[in-house]
Amino acid sequence: MSDEPKVRVEEKLQYNRYLVDPGKPHIAVAPHETPSRNLQAMTTICPAGCYANNATGQVEVVADGCMECGTCRILLEPTGEITWTYPRGGFGVLFKFG
Numbered sequence: 001m002s003d004e005p006k007v008r009v010e011e012k013l014q015y016n017r018y019l020v021d022p023g024k025p026h027i028a029v030a031p032h033e034t035p036s037r038n039l040q041a042m043t044t045i046c047p048a049g050c051y052a053n054n055a056t057g058q059v060e061v062v063a064d065g066c067m068e069c070g071t072c073r074i075l076l077e078p079t080g081e082i083t084w085t086y087p088r089g090g091f092g093v094l095f096k097f098g
Ligand code: SF4
Pocket: 027, 045, 046, 047, 048, 049, 050, 063, 065, 066, 067, 068, 069, 070, 071, 072, 073
């Protein structure tokens, strides 16, 4: 067993900085009635907590805080359920400690 101190993901995330590009979100969810299994899964597996269900059950994304891990892009862009681009230069996540 490692002697390294255990640090929760949420504690690590607080060191990131994120510059919002107002009005230009870099991820968008395609309109849908009922989320697919994979789209619904993003509400629990996105490490930044960007995906959530709205009041009527559809999945929405608020990309502020996205750390560009690419998980949702790999899972959902090929099926057309989301569009995903990198934020414009100077915007998005800034990793302070690698
Ligand atoms: S790229 Fe990663 S952090 Fe960003 S919204 Fe997708 S799963 Fe979340």
